[in-house]
Every structure is written in structure tokens, then in C-alpha cells.
Amino acid sequence: MAEIFVGIDLGGTNIKIGCFDSNLNLLTETSVPTLVENGASDIVDRIGQTVESLLGQYGLALSEIAAAGIGTPGVVDVENGIVLNAPNLKFNDTPLRQMIRDRLGCPVVLENDANVTCWGEHVAGAGKGAQDMILITLGTGVGGGIISNGELVHGYANAGAEIGHMIVQPGGRLCGCGQKGCVEAYSSASSTARRAIEALQENAEDSTLQQVLKENGTVTCEDVYDHLAKGDDLARQITDTTAEYLALLCVSLLHVAGPERILFYGGMIAAGDLLLEPIKKYFRQHIWTLQHEEIELCFAELGTHAGIIGNAALATHRLEKGQLT
Amino acid sequence: MAEIFVGIDLGGTNIKIGCFDSNLNLLTETSVPTLVENGASDIVDRIGQTVESLLGQYGLALSEIAAAGIGTPGVVDVENGIVLNAPNLKFNDTPLRQMIRDRLGCPVVLENDANVTCWGEHVAGAGKGAQDMILITLGTGVGGGIISNGELVHGYANAGAEIGHMIVQPGGRLCGCGQKGCVEAYSSASSTARRAIEALQENAEDSTLQQVLKENGTVTCEDVYDHLAKGDDLARQITDTTAEYLALLCVSLLHVAGPERILFYGGMIAAGDLLLEPIKKYFRQHIWTLQHEEIELCFAELGTHAGIIGNAALATHRLEKGQLT
Numbered sequence: 001m002a003e004i005f006v007g008i009d010l011g012g013t014n015i016k017i018g019c020f021d022s023n024l025n026l027l028t029e030t031s032v033p034t035l036v037e038n039g040a041s042d043i044v045d046r047i048g049q050t051v052e053s054l055l056g057q058y059g060l061a062l063s064e065i066a067a068a069g070i071g072t073p074g075v076v077d078v079e080n081g082i083v084l085n086a087p088n089l090k091f092n093d094t095p096l097r098q099m100i101r102d103r104l105g106c107p108v109v110l111e112n113d114a115n116v117t118c119w120g121e122h123v124a125g126a127g128k129g130a131q132d133m134i135l136i137t138l139g140t141g142v143g144g145g146i147i148s149n150g151e152l153v154h155g156y157a158n159a160g161a162e163i164g165h166m167i168v169q170p171g172g173r174l175c176g177c178g179q180k181g182c183v184e185a186y187s188s189a190s191s192t193a194r195r196a197i198e199a200l201q202e203n204a205e206d207s208t209l210q211q212v213l214k215e216n217g218t219v220t221c222e223d224v225y226d227h228l229a230k231g232d233d234l235a236r237q238i239t240d241t242t243a244e245y246l247a248l249l250c251v252s253l254l255h256v257a258g259p260e261r262i263l264f265y266g267g268m269i270a271a272g273d274l275l276l277e278p279i280k281k282y283f284r285q286h287i288w289t290l291q292h293e294e295i296e297l298c299f300a301e302l303g304t305h306a307g308i309i310g311n312a313a314l315a316t317h318r319l320e321k322g323q324l325t
Numbered sequence: 326m327a328e329i330f331v332g333i334d335l336g337g338t339n340i341k342i343g344c345f346d347s348n349l350n351l352l353t354e355t356s357v358p359t360l361v362e363n364g365a366s367d368i369v370d371r372i373g374q375t376v377e378s379l380l381g382q383y384g385l386a387l388s389e390i391a392a393a394g395i396g397t398p399g400v401v402d403v404e405n406g407i408v409l410n411a412p413n414l415k416f417n418d419t420p421l422r423q424m425i426r427d428r429l430g431c432p433v434v435l436e437n438d439a440n441v442t443c444w445g446e447h448v449a450g451a452g453k454g455a456q457d458m459i460l461i462t463l464g465t466g467v468g469g470g471i472i473s474n475g476e477l478v479h480g481y482a483n484a485g486a487e488i489g490h491m492i493v494q495p496g497g498r499l500c501g502c503g504q505k506g507c508v509e510a511y512s513s514a515s516s517t518a519r520r521a522i523e524a525l526q527e528n529a530e531d532s533t534l535q536q537v538l539k540e541n542g543t544v545t546c547e548d549v550y551d552h553l554a555k556g557d558d559l560a561r562q563i564t565d566t567t568a569e570y571l572a573l574l575c576v577s578l579l580h581v582a583g584p585e586r587i588l589f590y591g592g593m594i595a596a597g598d599l600l601l602e603p604i605k606k607y608f609r610q611h612i613w614t615l616q617h618e619e620i621e622l623c624f625a626e627l628g629t630h631a632g633i634i635g636n637a638a639l640a641t642h643r644l645e646k647g648q649l650t
Binding site: 130131132146148149151153154155156157158159160161162163164165166167168169170175177178179180244248251252253254255256257258259260286287288289290293294295 | 456479491495573582613619
């Protein structure tokens with residue numbers, strides 16, 4: 001009998017599914033549309049059909065699945081396997097773990113997608129070998145996952161690993177969460193773009209980004225890094241702030257969780273060294289002189305692939321630990 | 326055969342030693358002077374003699390010890406059982422775990438004292454039942470311990486749980502560690518006293534603390550809280566800052582580790598509600614409105630007793646997990 005592990009990365013637009021052997025070698029993968037408007041039962045059934053079809057290529061049935069992992073955006077009650085609130089999926093108190101378990105007939109682990117990405121990088125990406133590591137996702141918001149002593153940190157009532165809401169500037173910019181001075185209010189892709197737009201509207205007459213704002217009616221984070229590459233001074237100021245607050249975040253994270261590596265993940269890392277080098281510079285500037293830290297700041301490696309492998313790898317891990325039934 | 330667990334709390338002045346049964350009931354305890362100047366071998370031998378004498382009261386020999394735990398101040402390499410640097414003990418690269426193991430003839434766990442205190446409160450104090458908790462020590466510095474998923478967080482190269490060096494005010498007061506704006510630079514007992522003295526020297530003519538400074542040539546943190554109790558306005562301002570930065574620290578800690586409880590420990594907690602209530606007030610003010618947090622901010626319960634029970638409990642825990650040989 002084959003021992004198949006299935007990784008399901010459920011997003012608002014697409015569902016990525018991969019089938020792996022017990023050594024986490026990818027056998028086959030595919031992507032199908034989520035069709036959120038059809039509701040949870042339809043999504044679960046589409047996942048079931050897709051997995052059946054993928055396994056069918058190998059002459060395998062659902063009964064060959066040892067375990068499956070599914071990751072979703074939103075607020076997840078990991079312990080009880082429930083998606084409490086995921087606006088992108090229109091899920092509310094959805095008992096997704098049980099639904100997938102019923103459809104696939106195997107033990108299932110349900111996890112928040114940022115945690116899954118972190119686990120994927122831990123198992124097969126830039127976090128390989130690190131028993132203590134952190135992944136920071138830079139997108140519309142700032143999120144992430146934390147691994148401590150080789151296990152994901154969820155915290156009591158899943159309150160942990162909300163990295164974007166660590167306060168880096170007391171009394172600072174208002175964050176969507178209601179706090180002031182969260183790192184998310186400065187260093188997410190959207191906050192970086194928003195700070196650029198505010199500066200363009202207030203002054204910065206000489207910035208080459210004025211033309212972008214005029215033509216497109218807005219400025220994206222990508223625009224800002226593009227103009228940084230071309231030497232625009234406003235873009236440099238804006239991205240310096242992005243980097244400095246991320247560096248301050250890393251200093252504080254180091255002093256809490258003591259990660260061996262901190263990985264950055266998400267659309268913003270397309271900026272490459274224009275993003276990473278200033279973070280490293282400010283980290284060296286703000287970190288203590290008491291001792292030399294061996295922490296590594298780097299980019300994640302697996303891209304969106306981290307989702308399927310992370311989910312499958314979590315399923316193998318939890319099964320091994322007797323935490324899946 | 327009895328199964329005895331020994332907890333050894335090694336400080337710069339005294340060594341506290343307790344003998345426990347396998348249910349962690351205290352059988353007997355004592356305290357002997359450390360006599361740092363006599364060196365590590367002498368200290369280890371005094372520990373051995375004291376344990377022999379304690380067990381002798383019960384007609385027991387060292388061979389009845391199942392395991393022992395020892396906690397020390399300073400920088401500890403937990404994995405290799407070495408005290409890297411402990412100025413209070415004049416220890417440098419001292420292989421203390423092996424030395425105690427040789428003397429007592431049993432498996433030994435060596436741990437940093439703040440972590441031990443955290444573990445003690447976790448097992449038998451205010452942190453009982455919490456699989457995710459944090460203990461913050463308020464003394465000359467700000468330190469602490471973190472428990473995540475029921476295990477102490479050490480981090481890579483023991484870099485974790487240096488809570489006092491989380492940055493709460495970028496570009497703020499210079500900390501002894503070389504960083505700017507560490508919570509330790511504002512909210513430790515000595516920083517609280519130092520900020521009061523600075524304010525008294527600069528202005529604050531009306532403060533009743535002026536008299537203390539005049540008479541004693543200095544002001545202690547205890548003085549500041551005493552005068553807060555008497556309604557002094559400067560004392561209120563100074564302790565408000567102490568509390569607000571501790572609250573900001575708790576907000577950020579919540580978003581990283583997701584503790585069910587955060588415990589405060591150390592000399593400063595003698596101030597009681599004068600310390601705790603403002604921390605709670607500022608925490609409610611700074612925490613997000615996104616959801617209601619169930620986190621509890623409270624005081625540790627065991628006092629200095631946490632050391633011996635924490636050490637003994639760590640020894641039982643590691644032995645059960647097969648991590649002690």
C-alpha cells in the first residue's frame with residue numbers, strides 16, 4: 001500500500017493541491033479555481049474530486065492517503081479544526097477539518113496559511129535545519145509564523161505569531177487593527193505605498209513618483225522600489241523607513257524567540273537586495289553590542305510552492321507525533 | 326528505593342537547596358553561603374556536602390537521587406551544561422553540569438535562573454496549567470523566561486528570552502547592552518530610580534523625593550513607589566512611564582508568543598497594585614480592538630522559592646522526556 005500525503009493550499013482564487021510520498025517527494029500537483037461564491041461544501045467536494053483525479057493518474061485511490069494538510073487564510077482555530085473567520089473564502093465558523101476528513105477519509109490537519117508557509121520553508125526551504133526560525137510575510141499586511149523548539153508557536157487561543165502587530169513605534173501610525181505604531185502600519189507593501197502617496201501629496205515635488213501618481217491615480221509598493229532602483233530620493237526615504245522598522249522588529253524578535261534565521265516572504269521580496277540590504281544594515285545598527293549575534297536574515301526560497309509542501313509536511317509531522325486521528 | 330529530585334538555586338550570596346519526592350513534594354530544604362571567592366570546585370563540594378546532610382536526615386544516600394537541577398545567573402550554554410559567564414559567581418566557561426553530576430552521581434540539568442523561576446511558576450505557581458506563559462523579572466535589569474507549547478524557549482545559541490532588550494522606544498534611552506530604547510532602560514528597578522534622580526536633578530522642585538535625594542544622596546525604586554503611595558506627582562510620572570513601557574512590552578509579547586498569562590517577578594512587585602494596575606490600564610489602552618484578548622497579567626506567587634522547585638521540576642521533566650543522562 002502506498003502512503004500518500006496530500007497538501008492543500010486553499011486561497012481565495014485558487015486551490016493548489018500536491019500529492020507527496022512519505023519522503024515528501026512531490027508525485028503530482030495541480031491548481032483549480034476556488035469559486036468562493038459556491039460555498040464551503042462545493043469547495044470541499046472540488047478538493048475531493050481533484051485529489052481523486054490526481055491519484056487516479058497513479059492508479060491510486062483515496063484509501064492510499066495516510067494524512068492530509070490544509071491551510072487557509074483568516075483566523076483559524078487550529079485545535080478544533082475550524083476556520084473562524086476568513087473573509088476571502090466567506091468562511092465563518094466552518095468546520096473545515098472535519099469536512100475534508102469526511103471527504104478524503106483520512107486524518108487532516110488544518111492550519112493558518114502563514115504558519116504553513118513557515119513550516120514548508122522549515123522542512124524544505126531556507127529554514128531547513130533550523131529548530132528556531134521565523135518567517136515574516138510582507139504583503140497587504142505583515143504576518144508570519146514562528147517555530148520554537150522545532151514546533152509551530154500558536155499560543156493560547158491561537159493568539160501568537162501575529163508578528164505584524166508588534167509595536168515598533170509607540171504612539172505611531174494607526175494600524176487597521178486599532179493599535180498605534182504596529183510594524184504593519186509602516187512596512188507592509190500597502191503601508192509602504194500609502195506612505196509614499198501621502199508624501200507625494202504633501203510635498204516631494206521633485207520625486208519621479210509624482211508622474212506615476214498623476215498617470216495611475218495611485219502608487220504601488222512595486223512602483224516605489226522601481227523608482228528606488230532609478231535613484232529617486234523620496235523612494236529611498238520611504239523604503240528606508242520600511243526597512244528600519246523591519247530591522248527593529250527583527251531585533252525584538254531575536255530577543256524573544258532567538259531564531260537562527262528570519263525569512264522574508266511575499267510579493268515584496270521581488271525587490272531583492274533593495275529590500276534586504278537596508279534591513280540588514282539597520283539590524284546591525286540597532287542590535288546590541290553585548291555579543292555577536294549569529295542570526296541570518298534572508299529570503300524564503302519556495303515561493304507559493306511552500307503551501308502544498310508545508311501542508312503535506314505538517315500532516316506527516318503531526319501523524320508521527322500521534323497528534324492526528 | 327526512594328526517588329529524590331534535588332533543586333539547587335545557586336546565587337552570588339547563597340545557595341538554596343531543596344530535596345523533593347517524585348511528586349515534587351518538598352521533603353527538606355536549606356540555604357548555605359556561596360563563598361564565591363573560594364571558587365567553583367569548593368562551591369560544588371559544598372553543594373554535595375549539603376545535599377548529603379539533607380538526605381542524611383531521612384537516612385538516605387546520594388544514590389537515591391533520581392536527578393538534580395541547578396540554576397545560575399549569567400549566560401548559560403544549556404545544551405552543553407556550561408556557565409559561559411556569570412560575574413556574580415566569577416564563573417567563566419565553567420562546566421558546572423558535569424561537576425555537579427560527578428559530585429552527586431546523578432543526571433543533572435543546568436539552566437539560567439530566570440528560566441528556572443519561570444518553570445517553577447509554571448509547575449507550582451501562578452503559571453500553573455498554562456502551556457504558553459511568560460515570566461518577566463523586574464530587578465536591576467529586566468529578564469525573564471518564556472514557555473511555548475509547554476517547553477522553555479531557549480532559541481538558537483540560547484539567544485531567546487532576553488525580554489529586557491526588546492526595543493519599546495526606537496532611538497530612546499541608551500541601555501547597558503548598547504541598544505537604544507530597550508524596556509530595561511526604562512522599566513527595571515534601577516532605571517526607574519535613575520529616571521527619578523535625573524528628573525529631580527533637572528527640575529521637579531516640588532517633589533517630596535527631593536528630600537530623600539538630599540538625605541541619602543540617592544533614590545531607590547522603592548522610594549519612588551513609597552512616594553507614589555503618598556501622592557507625589559513626580560513619582561506618578563516616573564512610575565507611569567515604567568508601567569506604560571511594560572504594557573507595550575506585553576502587547577508585543579502577546580503578538581509573538583501568545584501567552585495565556587504574563588507574570589511579573591522580582592523585588593519591584595512589592596509595590597503591588599501601584600505597579601500592576603497601571604500596567605493593566607496601559608495594556609488595555611495599547612492593545613488592538615480587533616478582538617478581546619483573554620491574557621492575564623499578574624504577579625508570580627512563589628517568591629524565591631520558585632528557584633528550588635523550578636530546578637527540581639525541570640529535572641523531573643527532562644528525565645521523563647529522556648533528555649537527561
